[in-house]
Amino acid sequence: MAKTLRVNETPLVLYCLRRADDALILGHRLSEWCGHAPMMEEDMALANMALDLIGQARSLYTYAGQVEGEGHTEDDFAYWRDERGYRNALLVEQENDDFARTIMRQFLYASFADLYWQAMVKSKDETLAAVAAKSEKEMAYHVRHTAEWVIRLGDGTDESHERIAKALEYCWPFTGELFEADESEKGLVAEGIAADLSSLRDQWRTNVKAVLDEATLTMPQDGWMQKGGRSGRHSEYLGHLLTELQHVQHTVPGAVW
Amino acid sequence: MYTQALNNAPETGERQVEDAARMESFQARIDAEERIEPNDWMPAAYRKTLTRQISQHAHSEIVGMLPEGNWITRAPSLRRKAALLAKVQDECGHGLYLYAAAETLGTSREELVDQLLTGKAKYSSIFNYPTLTWADMGAIGWLVDGAAIMNQIPLCRCSYGPYSRAMIRVCKEESFHQRQGYENMVTLSKGNEAQKEMAQDALNRWWWPCLMMFGPPDAASQHSDQSTRWKIKRFSNDELRQKFVDATVPQAQYLGLTLPDPDLKFNEETGHWEYGVIDWEEFKQVIAGNGPCNRDRLAARNKAHAEGAWVREAALAFAEKRRARKAAA
Amino acid sequence: MKDIFPIWEVFIRSRNGLAHKHVGSLHAADATLALQAARDIYTRRGEGLSIWVVPSSAITASDPADKDMMFEPTASKIYRHPTFYEVPDEVGHM
Numbered sequence: 001m002a003k004t005l006r007v008n009e010t011p012l013v014l015y016c017l018r019r020a021d022d023a024l025i026l027g028h029r030l031s032e033w034c035g036h037a038p039m040m041e042e043d044m045a046l047a048n049m050a051l052d053l054i055g056q057a058r059s060l061y062t063y064a065g066q067v068e069g070e071g072h073t074e075d076d077f078a079y080w081r082d083e084r085g086y087r088n089a090l091l092v093e094q095e096n097d098d099f100a101r102t103i104m105r106q107f108l109y110a111s112f113a114d115l116y117w118q119a120m121v122k123s124k125d126e127t128l129a130a131v132a133a134k135s136e137k138e139m140a141y142h143v144r145h146t147a148e149w150v151i152r153l154g155d156g157t158d159e160s161h162e163r164i165a166k167a168l169e170y171c172w173p174f175t176g177e178l179f180e181a182d183e184s185e186k187g188l189v190a191e192g193i194a195a196d197l198s199s200l201r202d203q204w205r206t207n208v209k210a211v212l213d214e215a216t217l218t219m220p221q222d223g224w225m226q227k228g229g230r231s232g233r234h235s236e237y238l239g240h241l242l243t244e245l246q247h248v249q250h251t252v253p254g255a256v257w
Numbered sequence: 258m259y260t261q262a263l264n265n266a267p268e269t270g271e272r273q274v275e276d277a278a279r280m281e282s283f284q285a286r287i288d289a290e291e292r293i294e295p296n297d298w299m300p301a302a303y304r305k306t307l308t309r310q311i312s313q314h315a316h317s318e319i320v321g322m323l324p325e326g327n328w329i330t331r332a333p334s335l336r337r338k339a340a341l342l343a344k345v346q347d348e349c350g351h352g353l354y355l356y357a358a359a360e361t362l363g364t365s366r367e368e369l370v371d372q373l374l375t376g377k378a379k380y381s382s383i384f385n386y387p388t389l390t391w392a393d394m395g396a397i398g399w400l401v402d403g404a405a406i407m408n409q410i411p412l413c414r415c416s417y418g419p420y421s422r423a424m425i426r427v428c429k430e431e432s433f434h435q436r437q438g439y440e441n442m443v444t445l446s447k448g449n450e451a452q453k454e455m456a457q458d459a460l461n462r463w464w465w466p467c468l469m470m471f472g473p474p475d476a477a478s479q480h481s482d483q484s485t486r487w488k489i490k491r492f493s494n495d496e497l498r499q500k501f502v503d504a505t506v507p508q509a510q511y512l513g514l515t516l517p518d519p520d521l522k523f524n525e526e527t528g529h530w531e532y533g534v535i536d537w538e539e540f541k542q543v544i545a546g547n548g549p550c551n552r553d554r555l556a557a558r559n560k561a562h563a564e565g566a567w568v569r570e571a572a573l574a575f576a577e578k579r580r581a582r583k584a585a586a
Numbered sequence: 587m588k589d590i591f592p593i594w595e596v597f598i599r600s601r602n603g604l605a606h607k608h609v610g611s612l613h614a615a616d617a618t619l620a621l622q623a624a625r626d627i628y629t630r631r632g633e634g635l636s637i638w639v640v641p642s643s644a645i646t647a648s649d650p651a652d653k654d655m656m657f658e659p660t661a662s663k664i665y666r667h668p669t670f671y672e673v674p675d676e677v678g679h680m
Contacts, residue, residue: 035322038565044626047346156571248333572615
């Protein structure tokens with residue numbers, strides 16, 4: 001096996017990988033909490049959300065492999081691409097930091113993904129539509145759970161308010177990328193396979209604002225938005241995450257696990 | 258076992274003068290296999306013994322998340338990653354069921370957790386060993402969970418209702434844990450040389466600590482049979498240990514792995530596998546806090562608890578605000 | 587200890603048509619979080635279709651000491667059970 005997988009990134013393969021990478025990287029981040037959450041009840045919740053996302057990633061990688069037709073498995077994609085080959089948005093690779101950051105990152109992403117998968121239920125691609133039907137329910141619950149925490153942290157103590165406000169400020173510049181689509185993706189939108197991401201943004205803002213209002217938080221202005229993840233230009237955090245995620249496969253290459 | 262430190266000393270410290278008639282009818286209920294429920298009268302020593310045993314069991318589940326949690330982010334396939342995360346999450350759930358059962362005896366969870374964090378409470382010695390390779394995830398599932406099941410199945414019939422009900426739930430859910438561990442070992446032992454080596458190395462390191470999980474030998478333990486009379490404990494340490502060895506030897510043979518015990522041999526007469534001498538000094542040291550990871554495990558739990566304090570305070574502050582707003586409206 | 591959460595009792599309805607059944611308890615700051623925690627702790631394997639959470643403090647329980655007085659008097663009321671009555675065989679099942 002080559003050290004880094006070369007993927008034939010046709011528009012649909014690339015499209016699947018972008019969604020799968022979002023789910024895997026965010027799921028991996030949540031799984032880092034396991035055993036260390038602020039309360040045991042929340043350990044259960046974070047693990048459940050992580051499992052939802054890892055499950056979504058697996059379906060999408062498997063489908064990407066089928067579409068690509070080169071015999072690549074879910075694990076080939078997950079374990080044998082380096083950070084330049086990963087296609088996730090920058091938001092999901094950001095470090096967990098404190099519970100406030102983790103919750104805000106999850107809330108902003110889930111608020112997007114919930115709308116996204118709802119729209120994808122109507123995809124002309126049957127496999128993606130099926131993944132969407134399952135994922136939409138999962139993400140709706142992630143929104144429900146994280147919104148409750150955003151509200152409690154925002155309207156809790158001075159310390160929690162300060163922490164969640166800081167987390168919001170930190171995460172916000174990464175939200176623009178969620179709604180970006182390049183030429184390869186626009187073609188899929190025209191074919192009715194992909195959802196038009198830009199059309200989701202107003203609803204996303206409305207939904208997010210409603211929760212932030214209740215949390216006594218101020219919705220940030222859209223300033224400069226960070227991007228690059230979709231084409232493999234990541235933050236420095238992703239490389240470390242992948243080093244860990246891929247460690248065993250790279251230590252003993254060519255093995256079945 | 259998960260509650261091993263307790264096996265040798267049921268609580269007899271408080272020699273309260275219990276009403277003899279009540280004691281007698283209590284014992285009669287137990288003998289009749291009735292379940293004792295939270296609000297029922299029970300001897301103070303029964304309450305104390307169970308509180309300690311159930312909370313130790315709960316602590317073990319929660320501390321037990323750490324050694325396996327150490328490999329979730331490094332699991333070598335997405336399938337294994339999901340299974341391991343689900344398994345470790347189950348352990349947290351089991352800890353929660355057990356804390357809930359312990360609380361019905363009158364000690365709050367906060368108090369019980371505090372006993373763990375301050376090092377006053379014990380938990381299973383097995384979780385004070387480090388997980389050094391991916392194969393440890395296989396060995397733990399196969400051996401540690403295998404040993405735990407041996408102990409937990411009889412606890413489903415424990416005389417205390419909430420404990421027995423929690424254990425029924427735990428056993429039902431844990432049936433996948435040992436299987437996922439063994440499947441992992443099968444894959445490794447059928448894999449390439451590096452994988453086989455990894456599997457054998459894990460077995461070498463985990464075998465003896467697993468045998469220690471059952472607690473001190475019957476001959477050496479000060480175990481009075483009070484726990485047995487109260488039907489909290491239904492088999493002795495050595496009985497369970499033997500059962501575990503007998504079940505595990507053929508499983509190791511199937512894997513083509515060697516158990517690290519030159520004295521292991523089958524006794525045709527008894528039908529049991531005889532094993533070598535367990536290093537009880539090592540066991541004593543691990544229980545006393547000198548295992549390779551005791552300090553790390555406690556530090557990790559303390560860190561999570563301390564760093565979560567502001568979150569818990571926020572949730573309480575919000576609940577209070579909401580109550581006040583409702584009252585004012 | 588300032589961060590003590592109230593205890594909630596959890597009841598789950600497993601299948602349509604069956605009543606909610608007590609499954610255990612948990613700690614949570616408020617009812618909403620309790621409901622979500624109950625979902626994550628007690629329904630990881632498709633156990634539930636509906637969850638109730640009730641503050642433990644809201645439950646009034648009978649005293650085990652009153653057990654005899656409360657429940658034994660019914661033992662003698664055998665005429666409350668169908669087997670008390672005789673119906674001729676020819677009539678068949680009733």
